[in-house]
Amino acid sequence: MKTLTYTSFLGIFCLLLEAMLITLNVSHWRKYISVFVFAGLASILFFCAKDWNVTEVFFNNMIKVDNFSTAFSILLIALTALLILLTNYFYDENSSKLTDFISIKIFALSGALAMLSFANITMFFIGLEILSISLYILAASNRNDPKSNEAGMKYFLMGAFASGVLLFGIALIYGVTGTFDTTLWASFVFADQSHTLFYLGLTFVFIAMLFKVSAFPFQFWTADVYDGAPTLTTAFMATVAKIAAVAAFYKLAVTVFPSYSGAMGTVFVVIIALTMLVGNFMALTQDSFKRMMAFSGISNAGFMLITILCAGNNANDLLYYATAYGFGAVGVFTIAILVEKGHKTDTFDTYNGLGKTNPLLAVMLTLFMFSLAGIPPFAGFFAKYFVLTAAIKNDYLLLSLFAIVNSIIAVYYYLKVVVAMWAKEPGSVKVLNHPVYIAVALCCLLIILLIGLSPSLVIRL
Amino acid sequence: MYVLILLLFPLAAALAVLISGNKLSKTIALIASFFHLAFTKYLYWFVIPNAESGLSYTAPWIPAMKASLSFQADGLSYIMVLLTNFLIPVIILATYNRTIKNSAVFYSLILAMQFALNGVFLAADGLLFYVFWELALLPVFFISWLWSDEPNKGIRNKAIFKFFIYTIAGSLFMLAGMIMLYAKTNSFAINDWYNSSLTIGEQSVIFWLIFIAFAIKIPVFPFHTWQPETYRVAPTAGTMLLSGIMLKMGIYGIIRWLMPVVPGAFFQFTPIVIVLATIGIVYGSVIAIMQNNLKRLLAYSSFAHVGLIVAGIFSFSMAGLQGAIVQSFAHGVNVVALFFAADIIFNRLQTNEIDRMGGIRLLAPKFATGFMIAVLASVALPTTNAFIGEFLLLFGVYSYNTILSVFAGLTIILGAVYMLRMYQRVMLGEERSNTASFADLTKSELLVFLLLGITIFICGLYPNFMLELINPVIENLMQISLR
Numbered sequence: 001m002k003t004l005t006y007t008s009f010l011g012i013f014c015l016l017l018e019a020m021l022i023t024l025n026v027s028h029w030r031k032y033i034s035v036f037v038f039a040g041l042a043s044i045l046f047f048c049a050k051d052w053n054v055t056e057v058f059f060n061n062m063i064k065v066d067n068f069s070t071a072f073s074i075l076l077i078a079l080t081a082l083l084i085l086l087t088n089y090f091y092d093e094n095s096s097k098l099t100d101f102i103s104i105k106i107f108a109l110s111g112a113l114a115m116l117s118f119a120n121i122t123m124f125f126i127g128l129e130i131l132s133i134s135l136y137i138l139a140a141s142n143r144n145d146p147k148s149n150e151a152g153m154k155y156f157l158m159g160a161f162a163s164g165v166l167l168f169g170i171a172l173i174y175g176v177t178g179t180f181d182t183t184l185w186a187s188f189v190f191a192d193q194s195h196t197l198f199y200l201g202l203t204f205v206f207i208a209m210l211f212k213v214s215a216f217p218f219q220f221w222t223a224d225v226y227d228g229a230p231t232l233t234t235a236f237m238a239t240v241a242k243i244a245a246v247a248a249f250y251k252l253a254v255t256v257f258p259s260y261s262g263a264m265g266t267v268f269v270v271i272i273a274l275t276m277l278v279g280n281f282m283a284l285t286q287d288s289f290k291r292m293m294a295f296s297g298i299s300n301a302g303f304m305l306i307t308i309l310c311a312g313n314n315a316n317d318l319l320y321y322a323t324a325y326g327f328g329a330v331g332v333f334t335i336a337i338l339v340e341k342g343h344k345t346d347t348f349d350t351y352n353g354l355g356k357t358n359p360l361l362a363v364m365l366t367l368f369m370f371s372l373a374g375i376p377p378f379a380g381f382f383a384k385y386f387v388l389t390a391a392i393k394n395d396y397l398l399l400s401l402f403a404i405v406n407s408i409i410a411v412y413y414y415l416k417v418v419v420a421m422w423a424k425e426p427g428s429v430k431v432l433n434h435p436v437y438i439a440v441a442l443c444c445l446l447i448i449l450l451i452g453l454s455p456s457l458v459i460r461l
Numbered sequence: 462m463y464v465l466i467l468l469l470f471p472l473a474a475a476l477a478v479l480i481s482g483n484k485l486s487k488t489i490a491l492i493a494s495f496f497h498l499a500f501t502k503y504l505y506w507f508v509i510p511n512a513e514s515g516l517s518y519t520a521p522w523i524p525a526m527k528a529s530l531s532f533q534a535d536g537l538s539y540i541m542v543l544l545t546n547f548l549i550p551v552i553i554l555a556t557y558n559r560t561i562k563n564s565a566v567f568y569s570l571i572l573a574m575q576f577a578l579n580g581v582f583l584a585a586d587g588l589l590f591y592v593f594w595e596l597a598l599l600p601v602f603f604i605s606w607l608w609s610d611e612p613n614k615g616i617r618n619k620a621i622f623k624f625f626i627y628t629i630a631g632s633l634f635m636l637a638g639m640i641m642l643y644a645k646t647n648s649f650a651i652n653d654w655y656n657s658s659l660t661i662g663e664q665s666v667i668f669w670l671i672f673i674a675f676a677i678k679i680p681v682f683p684f685h686t687w688q689p690e691t692y693r694v695a696p697t698a699g700t701m702l703l704s705g706i707m708l709k710m711g712i713y714g715i716i717r718w719l720m721p722v723v724p725g726a727f728f729q730f731t732p733i734v735i736v737l738a739t740i741g742i743v744y745g746s747v748i749a750i751m752q753n754n755l756k757r758l759l760a761y762s763s764f765a766h767v768g769l770i771v772a773g774i775f776s777f778s779m780a781g782l783q784g785a786i787v788q789s790f791a792h793g794v795n796v797v798a799l800f801f802a803a804d805i806i807f808n809r810l811q812t813n814e815i816d817r818m819g820g821i822r823l824l825a826p827k828f829a830t831g832f833m834i835a836v837l838a839s840v841a842l843p844t845t846n847a848f849i850g851e852f853l854l855l856f857g858v859y860s861y862n863t864i865l866s867v868f869a870g871l872t873i874i875l876g877a878v879y880m881l882r883m884y885q886r887v888m889l890g891e892e893r894s895n896t897a898s899f900a901d902l903t904k905s906e907l908l909v910f911l912l913l914g915i916t917i918f919i920c921g922l923y924p925n926f927m928l929e930l931i932n933p934v935i936e937n938l939m940q941i942s943l944r
Contacts, residue, residue, distance in 0.1 A: 316525075375599065375629070376592040385588075388637060393644045397666070400640075404633045411629050415622065422607060423618055456523050 001058045001065055003048040003073050004113045010040045011106035018099035030098050034087045037102055041081040048073050057119065061181055064119035067461055071319055072116050072247045079239050079326050080109045082334075082440050083232065089434050090232045090337055101141060105236060108134035112244035116251065121170055121180045124248065128166070128212070132159050135241055139229040151228025158221045162211035169204025172197050185256050202256075206264070209252065212245040213301045216274040223282070226294035231340055234290055235333035238297045243322045246304045250318050254311045268309050269399050276302035276406040283413050289336055289346045292413060293329070296372065299406060300325050303387050306403065310390040316459040317386040323458055324371065324379035324448060331368045331444035334437050335361050342431035351417055353426025358433055362421045364441050369414040371448050374407055379448040382455045463508055464518045464532045467542060468579050470497050471549075475572035483564045487557060490568035494550035494575070501546040509539060509930075517585070526588070528649040533585040536930030537938075540786055541582040541713050544793045545706050549575045551912055552701045555801050557905045559808070567608060567698075574600040574702055581710050587639050587649040590718065591632070594674075594710065598628055601702050605695035610807070620690040627687040631674035638670030642722065654722045655941045661725045668726035671719055672734075678711035679767050681734070682741030692760035693813070697804035700756065704763050705797040709789045712767070715774050716782065716938065724942035728777070735775045735861065739868045741768035746875035750882070755803045755813045758883055762839065762876065763796050766847075769872050772865070773854035777942070781857020782935045787927055788850025791838070791920055795847055798835035798913040802828070805906060806887065809899050815883065820892030825901040829888055831910030836884050838917045840877045846920035 014037055021027050048070060055066045084102060091098050111130025118124035136159065140152020174180060176198040177188050188198065211218040226234045279299030286292040304325075307318040336346065338361065343350040355362040371378030384407060391400040451458050474493035478486045508516065519531040534542065553571060561567050577600065580593030606621040643649055646657045659667070677684045692700045720727050745765030752758035770788050773781035805828060806821075807813055822829040838845035841852075851873060859866035902910065920927070 370599070373629075374633075376595045381592070381595070385636065385640070389640045389643065392637070392640045397641075400637055401634075404637050407633055408626065408630045412626060415625065419618055419622070423614055454522075456525065459523075459525055 001056065001063055001117070003044055003051070003065075003070075003077075004063070004110060004117065006040075006044045006047065007077075007106060007110040007113055010037065010044065011103045011110060013040075014099060014103040014106060018103075027096075030095065031088050033099055034084050034102055037084050037106065038081050041077055041084065041106075045074060045077045045081070048077060060120075061183070062120045062123045063114075063117050065117050068247075068251060068315055069113075069117035071461055072243070072322070073113050075319070075323055075326060076109060076112050076116075076240050076244060079243070079330055080105060080236075082330055082443065083236055083240070085436055085440050086232055086235075086334060086337060089436065090230070090341075097141075101138070101232075104134045104138055104141075108138070108236070109240065112240060115244050115248040118248070118251075119182060121173075121182055121185075124182075124252070125163075125166065125170065128248070129163060131241060131244060132163065132212075135159075135233070135237055138233040138236065139225055141233065142230050145228075147228035148230060149228075151225045154221055154228075155225045158211070162208045162218070165204050165211070166208030169201045169206075169208065172201030172204065176201065182252070182256050205252070209245070209249045210271065213242065213249060213305070214298055215301055215305060216271055216278050216298075219275065219278060219298050222298055223291050223294045226297075227288060227291050231290060231333065231337050231346070234294070235330060235337070238293060238333070239326045239329045242297060242301060243326055246301060246308075247318065247322065249305075250308050250311065250315065253308045254315070265309070268305075269396065272302050272305045272309060273399060273402050275299065275305065276403060280406050280409040280413075284409065286413075287347050289339075289348060289351070289417070292348075292417075293332065293336070296410065296413070297329070299410060300372075302406075303384065303403065306387050306391050306396075306399070309396070309399075310394040314386075314390045315461045317390050319461055320379075320386050320451070320455060320458050321383040323451060324383035327444040327447045328368050328371045328378075328380060331441045331448070332365065332372070334441045334444070335365045335368075338434060338437050339431050343429050348416065348420055349427075350429070351420040352424035353421070354431065355422040357426045358431050360433065360438065361431065361441075364438075364445055365421065366418050367445060368441075368448075369418055371452070373411045373414045377449065377452045379452040379455075382452060386455075386459075462518065463504060464516045464534055464583060466500065467504070467516075467534065468532060468576065468583060470500070471572045471575040471579065475569040475576060478572060479565055479569035481565060486565040486568045487553065487561075490572060491550065491553050491557065493572065494546075494553055497575075498546050498550050501543055504534075505539070505543070509534075509536075522586075522589070526643070526649065527647065528588040529586055530589060531585045531650070532580075532583040532589075534583055535934050536932075537713070537717065537786065537934040538582045540790060540927055540930055541709060542579055544709065544790050545575060545578045545582065547916070548701070548705045548793055548797055551797060551909055552698050552705070554905055554912075555701070555797075555804065555909050556698050558903055561608065567604065570600040570604050571698065571702070574604075578706055578710070582713060585651050587642065587651065587654065587718070589649075590714075591636060591639055594635070594714075595632055597707065597710065598625070598632070601699060601707060604702065605691065605699035608696045608699065609694050610696055611694045617694050620687075620694040624687045624691040627677050627684070631677035631684075634670045635674035638667045638674075641667050641670070651717075656944075657722070659723065659725075661729065664723040664726035665729065668719065668723045668730060671723075672715075672730075675711040675714045675719065678714075679708050679771060680711075680764065681771050682737050682744060682764075682768065685741065685745075685764050688764060689757045689760040692763075693754060693756040697800055697807075700760075700800050701797045704760070704800065705793040708763075708767060709793060712770055712774070712785060712789050715771070716785065720774070720777075721938045721941040724944070727775075727942065731775045731777065731861075735772050735858070735865060738768045738772040738775065739865055741765065742772070742869055742872045743875070746872060746879065749879045750875065752879075753815050755806065755815055755818075755883070755887065756800070757813075758815070758879065759796070759799050759803060762799075762879065763792070765872055765876065766792055766796075766839075769851065769854050769858075769869055772869055773857045776857040776861035777939070778857040778860045779935065779939070780853045780860065782939070783928060783931065784850050784853025784855075784857055786931050786935075787920075787924055788847065788854055790927065791846035791850045791917075794913055794916050794920070795835060795838045798831070798910070798917070799839060801906075801909055801913070802832040802835055805902070810895055812895075815886050817893065818887045818896060819890040820888075820896055821899050822888040824892070824896070824899040827902045827907060827910075831902065831907075831914065832888065833884065834910070834914045834917060836880050838921075840880050841873055844918065844921045846917050846924070848921060849924040 114127030142148035283295035371380035374384040517533040577597035584590040749761035841847040
């Protein structure tokens with residue numbers, strides 16, 4: 001609860017600071033705002049971590065803080081803090097809007113935190129909307145670029161539609177149960193009072209969540225939105241927003257409809273299998289790095305959905321996967337932004353010869369790619385391992401074999417970048433070795449290496 | 462404690478080499494690897510005979526999953542570790558006179574490879590075995606790819622890419638198999654796997670999932686298609702690592718991690734695998750006869766030889782298993798010697814094409830002798846190491862099936878055909894314009910041949926030191942398999 005309040009305050013405070021800077025006519029100090037916000041997030045992280053092993057309920061069971069929400073909050077705050085550090089250089093040509101972009105990200109984060117600690121479905125919906133609306137704005141934030149406008153528009157239309165479906169589902173369930181409290185829903189499910197409208201409502205909620213995590217067959221918006229949005233926003237959407245959506249979905253699945261996701265078993269298996277397959281096959285054919293990452297994010301979401309399929313006592317698997325994927329992807333995007341800044345475009349060709357011109361960046365990106373491809377000793381390996389173990393233990397052998405085949409396909413396109421960096425000749429464009437970016441990437445690398453060597457650091461739920 | 466030194470010293474050396482800079486790197490790498498060889502030998506002379514059940518070390522790793530950092534060096538592991546730690550300094554010495562760009566990275570990758578290989582052979586925990594197994598892939602992938610001699614980047618990328626995807630694919634299937642084992646036994650400890658009681662159906666699934674990984678690494682027919690091109694394209698150090706040590710991971714894996722773990726399926730699928738291995742022997746030999754590229758010829762010959770090793774393991778006889786291990790050691794030494802010879806020729810003539818060679822023997826008598834020893838060892842002449850290995854292997858296959866052993870025995874005849882013919886075309890005959898200035902061995906090259914040659918004859922004349930070490934292990938593993 002404290003975490004949520006402080007985060008919202010941080011966003012507002014950030015805007016107040018901007019107003020103060022303008023009034024005092026010292027707007028060139030604006031670049032220190034990201035440092036200030038980083039420090040703020042770090043201290044929130046500290047308070048959040050102090051809540052470990054505390055289970056509390058607030059506002060008549062609107063919000064429930066437990067280890068699950070605390071663990072994922074820590075993860076999301078850490079990822080956001082790292083991304084905030086990238087802001088200054090990313091917007092160096094457009095620095096007058098710096099504070100807006102930072103504060104919107106903080107608001108998005110507070111939405112994500114609300115989504116994780118909900119006990120009442122209205123809280124969940126509010127969180128989801130705060131997150132989504134912030135993301136619509138961020139996606140369209142590059143006003144002069146038609147692609148960014150297209151991304152924002154597409155995301156908004158599709159997202160609004162999905163929110164409508166979600167709301168409709170919630171309304172149906174409310175109509176049957178007469179409450180928004182998810183714990184009461186759960187008892188309704190367990191009492192097995194089968195009521196058509198109740199399950200229809202659950203199906204709508206389910207569909208909306210599949211949209212939010214961009215699972216098959218609701219994945220079409222992802223690539224265009226990721227591609228058009230400013231890369232820093234893409235990074236935010238691919239990591240913080242995606243992890244928040246999957247984690248909230250997990251919480252909903254475990255607390256509210258465990259028996260339901262079991263009943264949906266076969267359908268869900270097919271959805272997961274196709275999510276992985278479509279994501280991977282589309283990623284194979286891309287020329288643009290961002291689109292490739294978008295599709296690889298879809299297939300990673302497929303892996304994370306497996307934990308929901310096997311929902312029960314395996315929140316650890318999801319937490320570990322999300323940590324490994326989150327820090328891996330932030331690291332990748334950090335380097336991708338530098339390359340894109342240098343080349344003004346994001347095709348695979350821009351990575352040609354990076355090993356010769358910027359060996360440090362190339363080495364780090366190579367290691368991130370190995371982690372995403374699931375090669376030990378990086379965290380990506382244990383992430384895949386935990387998920388596969390969950391699947392096999394729950395007798396989804398075919399699905400796990402299918403997941404393995406997909407991992408093999410994924411190795412191919414991750415390696416394509418590695419090959420471009422090391423085996424092709426560089427062009428004449430210079431890529432800047434920005435110290436802050438390198439620090440962020442190194443930090444991500446250390447984390448995925450550390451938790452890859454000792455997974456016990458993360459699996460504590 | 463000794464096991465930890467055995468494992469971690471190469472890693473420390475790799476880091477030291479990495480920060481020492483390009484000038485010092487190869488000297489430090491060489492000294493460190495020879496020191497490590499001496500340490501490995503020291504273990505043999507002074508420690509192993511006194512130890513009750515080999516050397517071991519255990520520490521908690523992921524308690525929630527009952528995975529631990531446990532290492533054990535019994536006779537079988539020790540032989541493989543000895544092979545690794547013997548070949549690594551030889552490989553470093555073999556590159557000593559070459560100019561290698563970014564040599565600090567290159568040598569530290571070789572030492573990192575040594576670390577991973579030692580880990581594979583020492584691990585006594587399934588998950589740990591898998592982690593090291595995958596870890597061993599990365600250094601050799603980079604060595605083969607970035608230091609390749611192949612000028613055409615398209616061909617190079619394609620070959621190494623294929624190798625990487627093949628191996629990763631196999632490994633991931635193995636991961637699924639190991640997770641299934643974990644799901645059934647709730648443990649990763651090798652002894653728990655040895656005591657598992659799985660139905661034959663479960664065993665069959667696990668068998669194939671894990672066997673594919675080993676079959677790709679070794680390679681067993683029909684999973685070999687990555688191998689010849691990779692061996693050709695990779696720089697000699699990479700080829701030596703791949704053929705000398707890395708494929709032994711697969712052989713070791715079958716003996717320790719497959720046969721005793723899922724014995725039911727092992728016996729059930731023995732006929733299929735033995736027939737595949739025998740096809741590989743004949744097929745590899747026939748293609749080797751037709752090769753004109755020296756490195757590809759050696760690659761196919763290696764493919765044929767390891768087919769016999771696999772057939773020997775699956776014959777499930779004392780002789781077959783002994784032969785598999787002895788021959789693994791011998792094959793590692795011989796194939797490194799052969800590829801070293803090929804590297805010397807390539808270095809002097811800038812070609813691998815056999816019909817552009819000839820008349821080298823008179824110009825370079827020392828080289829001719831060294832190469833001859835390697836060739837004779839490879840065709841299993843008595844008194845050389847491979848003779849013991851192939852004899853035991855053929856005996857093992859014979860005890861399983863007479864007709865198959867006849868086909869498997871072709872490896873000796875066909876091997877003699879293509880090896881001696883190759884030697885004749887490369888070394889004898891008329892000088893050519895491009896071979897006329899062929900220089901004889903330098904001191905470091907001579908030292909490599911001396912080290913390898915001495916080992917060939919020691920193992921050929923006194924194979925007992927290996928048999929003494931491995932016999933109790935093999936008996937134990939066979940007993941476990943027959944539970």
